[in-house]
Amino acid sequence: MEGHDIDVSRLADVGPQGSLAVRAALKATLDRELAEQASTPSARNSGAATPEHTASPGHCTPAQARADRLRR
């Protein structure tokens, strides 16, 4: 992603998502998620790039947070 406008310099600062404040980490977390999704062909074929029904529970939980909650 270097050379583009996405601020990858902040990504290293992003820790476990659940402990982070939205204001501090949303942008970097989404940047990382989008970059990972774009660079992973299997993610593009898993439904990760398609919208979800607004009147359903959805699966919008970030992947790491979902993994965390399943371990709880």
Next chain:
Amino acid sequence: MPDPLDALSGVTFKVASRCNLNCSYCYVFNKGDATWRERPARMSQEVFEAGIARLREACLRTGREQVSVTLHGGEPTLIGATRARTFFEAARRGLEGVADVRLAIQTNGTRLTREWVDLFDEHRVDVGVSMDGPRAVHDRQRVDHRGRGSYRAVRRGLDLLHEGGVPFALLSVVDFESDPLEVHEHFCALGPDHISYLMPHFTYDDIAEVNARYGPTPCLDWLGPVLDHWWEHGSLRTAVQPFAAMARIILGGPSRLDLFGGAPLGFCFVETDGDIEGLDVLKICEDGFAGTAHNVLTDGFEAFAAGDGLHSETVFRGRPLPTGCAGCPEAETCGGGYVPHRYLRGAGLDRPSVWCRDLLGLFGQLRRLLAVDQRETLSRRRALAELAAASASA
């Protein structure tokens, strides 16, 4: 030429066409569509398994590796936990070796029992519970058929989910009469995995009364303070929609919510009799508006995808930008807003959302918080597309 079926990422099964509640704003029962009256009250095992078999065929054809199967209604718990278990098992069995299946259910939460919670836990079901706020807010519109509020019953359901360690999402229709921060803080205290706020469903045929009563931007007026609260005090552990989805689009990503963008929805609906339908909220437009000519007992999803009608286009190819959105600075991000909200009887869907001004305001507010303007969104989008192309060719 790409196969339009490639877009199909999930199916929502309307396993019950009745509901134990009678919410005043319900798009299934109280917005003019009467198709539910003619359908079986509950979906049979035969219909459900036919739908799963059709989904399996689609996955085999497209190579999709993960799909979602959602139980919806009406109120899906009316089928009973025993029937639901056979559905979940049938979904896993039917897609085994073909695609991973993510199971979900959207319920009003009033009929949950330990048996249901154990079932959700066992099958790792994503659970959405509809709730509108503290008791006084919730019970204004979410009432049973005798007009009695359902808040207490929903809270009992949430307590059971907590006791069973089952995460849940809260789905809430914005009530303009309520205090937004009181509602939001109430929800946060209930410990949901994420919170989704829905803009109430209106079309150009009935929005004037709303604006006359609540002003030109009632959704922005309500959601704006919630967005600021989430930004200042929220944790990433609790995603709040539509803000998280809007942030994703502003940062150059594809829309993760059907509220925005012109992307194919990628999901469709199967009614209790097996009828395949397009986006269910389109029921607010006219009686029977969401219907197609297809049924899972006789047709595969590829037949639906091959059509050239409104629903095939919306689900598999995406809607064109409404004419009125040309030149809008958020045309590439908002995409015209939610498709049902673009409707005017006799003129169709070629208008910006009835919540256009609200959406523009929310995008602007979130852009200021993220410090990302429209030019940067397009630049980010190009960067992600280049990254995807490079990884595909590597």
